[in-house]
Amino acid sequence: MSQTADNRKRVAIVGGGAAGMSAAYALSLCPGEFEVVLFERSSSPGGMATSTPINAKKYGASYINDGVQGGSPVFGNTYSMFEKLGCTPSEVGFQISFGREVGEDYWSNVFPAALLDQHKDSIKRFSTFLKVTSNPVLEPVFGLMPIHLSLTLFRFPKTFAEALVFPLVALFMGTGNQTPYVSTAIVERLFTDKSMRLFDYSKESFVNGIPEMRAFPCLGEVYRRWKKEVESRGNVEVRLRVEVTGMQRSVKYVDQSNGQKREGVKIYSRATLGTNNDQEIEGYAGAETEEMFSDVIIACDADAALKVLGKDASWMERKVLGNVKYLWDITVTHNDLGYLEKYYRVRFSDDLPSKKRLAEGDEETKKAVEFAKDNFNPLYYVRSYPEDKKKIEMSFDLTNYQPQFKGESPFGPDDDQANDDRAASASDPRRSIHAVSLADGELPPLEDHVFQTIFLDKDGSEGMWTKSEIDKEKVIAEKWWKQQSHRWQHYAGTVPWMMFLNGKRHTYFAGAWTILNMHEIAVCSGLGAAYRLGAPYPFADKPEELCGRLFKLTLGVNHRMRARKEDRDGFIA
CATH class of the missing domain: 3.50.50.60 (FAD/NAD(P)-binding domain)
Structure with missing residues (x-):
């Protein structure tokens, strides 16, 4: 029936x-x-x-989240659902380390690097680019124009696109090696739409500081x-x-x-x-x-x-x-710090910040550098392949990112039972993440961190992969994923x-x-x-900006339908 x-x-x-x-x-x-x-x-x-599941005694936690790690603070419907289930995400500072070579491809959102000085004019002009592409009259046109073409149309240098724009968009959207072909209008929305953006655009540093991120339970x-x-x-x-x-x-x-x-x-x-x-x-x-x-x-x-x-x-x-x-990617979860240090900047060093800005006495740069000296803990690493700088590899420091490595309950920081019983036995499955000698909130040394590296687009990029360089003895897990192209x-x-x-x-x-x-x-x-x-x-019952706005946008796009009268204040929203 x-x-x-x-x-x-x-x-x-x-x-x-x-x-x-x-x-x-x-x-x-x-x-x-x-x-x-x-x-x-x-x-x-x-x-x-x-x-x-992973080895708690060896790595400091009994599990990792893979496939999905976390999201922007504006993911209101996701977090409202988690809340109904008694689960809460954890706040984490969204630090990123892009590239490796100073003056060539290295930059970070934690402090200004020399690369930002080289592209100072392009970064300022990007503000105009966002204004033009967000114009309601022109947005349909830019919706059908790939980002690489629109950046060329606006005469941005190729190096600006490959070193700054493409890696950041790939990180935003998980678009990997298809990033140059992403719709310009979508890229614009990631910088301007308050329901989707993660970073605020900055005319001085491209992205503004260290935004708040949510790590999932x-x-x-x-x-x-x-x-x-x-x-x-x-x-x-x-x-x-x-x-x-x-x-x-x-x-x-x-x-x-x-x-x-x-x-x-x-x-x-x-x-x-x-x-x-x-x-x-x-x-x-x-x-x-x-x-x-x-x-x-x-x-x-x-x-x-x-x-x-x-x-x-x-x-x-x-x-x-x-x-x-769809494209096929493979994630390798591992404990090979040597691999990370070969291809990324994992630790802060004095050669990374902009010497020009420091010499000019820029106070914001000084503050950022002082902060980084003791608090440089990237969650994400992104690098471009030297053979084709439009194609990238991404890595994560799961120990920095995921809250279970800091001793939080699998159900999140608001798990009352776990908070009331911080000394619970390691045999208790709710507290099995404490089956290590570290205190709550303390992280192990870098050598003991759990990393994850994503090798993207098997059919189009496998020849550039460096997967074989990861020490096989330090591989924890490998998993294939089918990834949508944007x-x-x-x-x-x-x-x-x-x-x-x-x-x-x-x-x-x-x-x-x-x-x-x-x-x-x-x-x-x-x-x-x-x-x-x-x-x-x-x-x-939630605030409109937290949940309703993106729900109604999705409803309109997918169903050509506005919310029912009881769920909206105006004609549409």
């Missing part, structure tokens, strides 16, 4: 990542109106938001609690290790509960073999089954969505979803057309790929799909 005897809509959700779980949560708030089945092929929900625990929450009202069932193998839409049938003629979606699914050592096992554990639903929310990757739709995909769905380009074609051939796909043939699409690859966009897209079906917006 697609509709139960009590006349509730029966909704299927394909995918248990941030988008699918957000849709399930919103629909769970209406047990009298919806019955929901969420299908997730893996053994746990979360999608790319996963946690991996243990994502494995977050999503386990999320699953429990959405199932708590009795109208949502989360089926793990079950893969949707196909579907048939606009199926006409007679509802056996009341004899009414209906139209819905037939879902075919099979149990999978699940995972082994965090790797999916190919194959199925059971026979294929079929069920009827009123509607379906497809909350998986665009190419996975096309595979599920199969021959039932429309011409437009094949065109729009097929336009989403090339300008995405904003020409996919994003503006999603509103014409959603709602057709009882089908709704959700996922970060529908707009921008951020956890917050995934959450908003899932909430939007559920909202379109009639579920409430669960964070309407």
